[in-house]
Amino acid sequence: MTTVVGQINKTINSIISAYNKASIWGKMLTFVTLFFLLVISFRRFTIFKEGFEQNEQFVFKSGTDLYDKFYADVYDYLVFNNMKDEFEVGELVNKTSPTSQSIILDIGCGTGHHVSQLADKGFNITGLDISPAMIAKAKELYPQGNYKVGDALVQGEFNPNSFTHILSMYFTVYYFQDKRQFFNNCFQWLMPGGYLVVHLVDRKHFDPILPPGNPLLFVSPQKYAKERITSTKVKFDDFAYSAKFDLNEESGIAKFTEKFKNDNNGYIRKQEHIMYMPDTQQIIDEAQGCGFILEGKIDLLQCQYEYQYLYIFVKPN
Incomplete structure (x- = not known):
């Protein structure tokens, strides 16, 4: 210390x-x-004033169940970073050159920020998310946007050759255990020459601390720690939030566990994200095995997200 x-x-x-x-x-x-x-x-610390209400003293949620209305409401105060999103959108436009004729799909769109920023630039974009609550929040924040509740692992969600660009941002790909199915679907949905942009991280070195839990603002505390810091603590107006990231390198499975504790009654909501995080090269190999060509990589270090990248794949003509 x-x-x-x-x-x-x-x-x-x-x-x-x-x-x-x-x-x-x-x-x-x-x-x-x-x-x-x-x-x-x-x-970040003052805007969100609503606590969570539940009848049980302890509630545990996992899988898609954890993406309910409460989590959709608090989500942006935990992970949203407008500077990062603006950097990503700017780089995507520079590297993949979408036009007014482009048709873009954002898989795992969450509360709709990337969809909104790209739509504001005049692009035709649809946000897809498996959570009805997250889509409802996106529509609340950006009512002019196009959103769809759906599963990216279901090939019938869209017709073949429907999009010029597909995005998979902010850890979305790690929630898919069957990544080959994900890449196959994207390959089918893309037009020839279309782009697939996937957010990938160096699983052993990226910073798992959420933005509001970083006391150094836009400087990573990992640079000053002898051991990797994997926990986050944030105090909201009437509840305390904590989270911990645990990676099993051998199995390639990570658990991101979150806990919300109500100040008034001590009730606890605990939830667990399961993330399938093999080595980055293995994910690249799966994408290439489905027919994609790796064209480039955007380093997010420039927006203070060290060891995080946007990989750009192309479907051959």
Whole structure:
């Protein structure tokens, strides 16, 4: 702990030194940037004021059941990062060159942020999610968007050659145990020459701390820790949130366990995400085995998501 604090202090001192040497305009820009980041951090902890209500003292949820109305309502306060989404959308547009004629599918669209940002740029995009509650939240936030409740592992969800682009963002692919079925479906749904963009991580090194649980804002505390930090703790107005990421490298299965504890009555909601996380190369091999060509990779380090990437696959013409 002393080493971590010392390293953090050293970093802070370096920032202060750089600030003191900056020009007046440089100092003004630094101040505005820090103020903006503090506002974002403050809003994360204060906007969400609703607690969770349940009749039982203890509730456990897993699989698709955990994506209910409560989780859909709190989800963005746990994981949403607008700067990351804007960076991803900008890179997707630059690397895959969609046009007004493009037809895009976002698999695992969640609360609809990527769908909204791409739609705002004039693209024809549909969001797909297996959770009715998440789709309802997306429609609440972005009522003009196109959304569909459905399962990406069901080939009949869409006709062959329906899309020019398919996106699978923010860990979505890891929820599919049968990744070959996922890639086969995407291959069928894409037009020849179409793009499949998949979010993949270095499972042993990415930072599993959720954004509101990071005390250093946009600096990863993993850089200053002797051992990888895998837990998150956040205090909301009337409940406490905690989470832990556990990876079994041998089996390739990870568990992301979340707990919500009500301040008033002590009632607990616990939920468990099962993620199928083989080595990245194995996932790439499965995609290529289904006919895809790996065209490129976008490093999310530039938006402070180290060891996380967007892999760009292409269906041959």
